[in-house]
Amino acid sequence: MAKFVGTRARSKEGPRHVTGRGLYTDDFRLPGMLHATILRSPHAHARIVSVDAAAALAAPNVVAVVTPDDVRKDSNPFKPGRYAAGLKRPIPEYASAVDKVRYVGEPVAAVAARDRGTAEDALELIAVEYDPLRPVVDVREALKPSSAVLFDELGTNLAWHGSLQYGDIDEAFRSADRVVRETLKIHRYSSTPLEPFVVIASHDAATRRLTVWVTAQVPEVIYDGLREALGIQDVRVIIPDVGGGFGQKIHLIRKYVVLVSMLAIKTGRPVKWVEDRSEHMMAGGHACAQEFEVEAAVKNDGTVLGLRFKEYDDVGGSVGTLTIHFTNKLNNLSNTYRVRNIAMEGFSVVTNKCPVIPNRGIGKPGMCFIWERTMDRIARELGLSPIEVRRRNLIRPEEMPYATPSGNLYDSGDYPGLLDTLLQRLDYEKLREEQKRAREQGRLLGIGVVIGVEPGGRNAARDMAIFPEMKEGPGSGGINGATIRLEKNGTIALHLGSPNCGQAHETTTAQVAAEVLGTSPDCISTTIPFDSDLSPWGVAAANSGNNFHLYDIGAVHGAARRLREKILKLAAHVLAVDAAELTIEDGIVHAPGAPAKRITFAELGRIAYNNQHLIPEDMEPGLQATYYYAFEHAKPNLVPGADRRVRAQFTFSAGAHGAVVEVDKNTGKVEVLRYLIVGDNGTIINPDVVNGQIYGSAAHGIAVALGEGFLYSSDAQPLTVTYLDYGKCSTAETPRIEVVHRPSPSPFTPLGQKAAGEGAAIPSPAAIASAVEDALSPLGAEIHELPLTPEAVWRIANRRPESARRLY
Amino acid sequence: MKKTIRVTINGRRYEEDVEPRMLLSHFLREQIGLTGTHVGCVVGECGACTILMDGKAVKSCLHLAVQADGRELTTIEGLARDGELAPIQEAFVRNYALQCGYCTPGMVLASHALLRNNPDPTEEEIRRGLAGNLCMCTGYVQIVEAVKDAARGLKNG
Helix, strand or coil: CCCCCCCCCCCCCHHHHHCCCCCEHHHCCCCCCEEEEEEECCCCCEEEEEEECHHHHHCCCEEEEECHHHHHHHCCCECCCHHHCCCCCCCCECCCCCCEECCCCCEEEEEEECCHHHHHHHHCCCEEEEEECCCCCCHHHHCCCCCCCCCCCCCCCEEEEEEEEECCHHHHHHCCCEEEEEEEEECCECCCCCCCCEEEEEEECCCCEEEEEECCCCHHHHHHHHHHHHCCCEEEEEECECCCCCCCCCCCHHHHHHHHHHHHHHHCCCEEEECCHHHHHHHCCEECEEEEEEEEEECCCCCEEEEEEEEEEEEECCCCCCCHHHHHHHHHCCCCECCCEEEEEEEEEECCCCCECCCCCCCHHHHHHHHHHHHHHHHHHHCCCHHHHHHHHECCHHHCCEECCCCCEECCCCHHHHHHHHHHHHCHHHHHHHHHHHHHCCCEEEEEEEEEEEEECCCHHHHHHHCCCCCCCCCCCCEEEEEEEECCCCCEEEEECCCCCCCCHHHHHHHHHHHHHCCCHHHEEECCCEECCCCCCCCCCCCCHHHHHHHHHHHHHHHHHHHHHHHHHHHHHHHCCCHHHCEEECCEEECCCCCCCEEEHHHHHHHHHHCHHHCCCCCCCCCEEEEEEECHHHCCCCCCCCCCCCCCCCEEEEEEEEEEEEECCCCCCEEEEEEEEEEECECCCCHHHHHHHHHHHHHHHHHHHHCCCCCECCCCCECCCCHHHHCCCCCCCCCCEEEEECCCCCCCCCCCECCCCCHHHCCHHHHHHHHHHHHHHHHCCCCCECCCCHHHHHHHHCCCCHHHHHCC | CCEEEEEEECCEEEEEEECCCCEHHHHHHHHCCCCCCCCCCCCCCCCCCEEEECCEEEEHHHCEHHHHCCCEEECHHHCCECCECCHHHHHHHHCCCCCCCCCHHHHHHHHHHHHHHCCCCCHHHHHHHCCCCCCCCCCCHHHHHHHHHHHHHHHHC
């Protein structure tokens, strides 16, 4: 009977955050520290003719400047990452622009001064001569031969093109009763963490050791990036509290870590750089704008035989994360459906916009959007209920674990059950009647019901399915470590392989460790910050919410079990009983039936580190254990073979989402009247924590669907550089989200837990689109595109028929 | 040219020389060392740097340090008394009304000020009252619950 897992527990991180005691990178101050600012390109596309920093360097209190020449001379380009593996020719990517600028806000130079104000003033003293080039704004324009080309080495803006196929797609289309076609678009957005990028670098010239404090999600990207770019082997990465990640703080931030480190090396002093909000909005990375041409091979009863789509990604002015949104569709290529024939073709197009990065779901919201919009379209064309069409195609619970055509293994789940519970809780039939009455009164009420999976775990080797020509395999599967120690005073200390960006690392790991060890969560402390000198490594430290819930918990669970064995062995020796007879309760080891035979964790702690003669001969002294967790069931499709089948991710949470909206025909404003999620996140360790992850990601997906996003002018100038421009939702606009749990524990994880993090951001854009289309259906309107801003919805709702338009 | 200001922060009096262009948020963080006041946008849109000035919630990035001359400020570090969390802080902890913690100090102070003006707010009033404070993690559900919870405590306590 679980005592702590699955129960409410007092938040461990709560008290320090509500008192302002959280410790973020910007809170650190080192003696003699300088402050850096970054000069950014005002042009979307231009050749850099010259950069003259003499006047800036001569200004009082300015200590150093890094120019493109310095970057070329003193650093190496980053090793092309796996998301650039599809490039026909390698394109060196440095920490700043060196020859050309390819988006507004691209770093060109960096200054270190004694105070931030002076560093800001000094930016104006750097003279950069640009030779402006024609900007490339639109994907379709970018592909025309007349378009300017961003990367001369490529000779084209189509930086990557590839395809993948599972099953027999041609046969699926041959045997179909009809083909349902759909074109879809998703815009650029991001989750804009409230804490901007911050870096502090400190270099010891005598030992050639570089230490960085950075607000990053993935330590190894920073660690590897610094070693590649600066050739320094002795690198220490410290990651304190992170003020929100969402994927944003993985890739682009390494450039800034290198630039700030170069300033630290040049000056011999610690240097801090704090990004400002507008810098982040224009150059901090965006989720990719995606366009899809979809075709579904369908039988007249709504059964989908095959799905074929083309995807055009606007990846912006960098090739570093070229295929990130395409590759990640392998994770949920089948969504929740039993469709065996799927084919996709991808086009990654560079344009003069901000580069793309992973963001809350990375490509997966797009894949769910494709499926769920297509299901609605099929229902419409066949005159069937959208629920019925979905139900007909859902994978059934008795088919679990279910092997998808692309090689994923869905661990567990009852998709029809999720849908049924959602319909019950929504009171769907009654809602449809209410809708009928509303329509009679001229009100545009809409109901959208969608379903999607949240894949968990990490397998970078899936990229090899897309790029079979990849010479060096990326990290396959996921491994993450945890170290646990019984301290001398009987408390427990934990070191994790992932930094903390809001997934309640401290609370959740304490619940699990307390459960295994038979002690109280109050006696357990987790070390924040992450410190590469002390914390265990792991390729899975990617720290999206789902990875924490899987890998860190898996590692902590394993480490705690090892420690428990050691504790019992030592206690058995000291108490002179058999270890198998012992039990642990509240930090005290007991021999049942012998009340005198008991020993506390504190007594064991003192023995383990001080009293060699009390430690069994065959036992290593100390009470510490490290465990590295990996998914056993990842095999055999851990690495793709010739059939390109691969276990892209390893656990599959799921959620059915129901949205009820009302559209104001006069203003186009969409009001979300109700938003309900029935979720399966496997075993829930802490319901408050998991609910919080679901609320947050659903709110983001809804906001994205309703208008949050980045806009550019026709010459590729960013127009959304503040939260207000961007349309960030506050308490006033965000609907109240309801969550119901219907968990199916995973048979493959230690506690049955599955991912819980980005999940609700995956189906929510589709749910809103579905509901808005349903609301507008009396007008015959269809939704093919996000965002559904009031203006966009007004245009759709008030579109005059072609014939009427000609009269004006 | 530095200016001298006299300001009370969390009940303690300070006399400090500041540059006229220094923002109040930076003054608190860098000169006084109270890093609980977080900075997310510097243009008054996110509310992370909310503090109380003469009891009213204000965004400290929209004020210059010199404007705090003669004022009484409360930052997040000053809300708990003798190690006891204020009721709104306790409600935030109890309701899991935070994730990464970055918006939390501003959100807590804004909620504290909201309840001081309106001890029994409706959900609508809470949502309107906190609309100047953004949170990227929580979807606001548990934050609104925390404020309701604290309000119930005020009513019963």
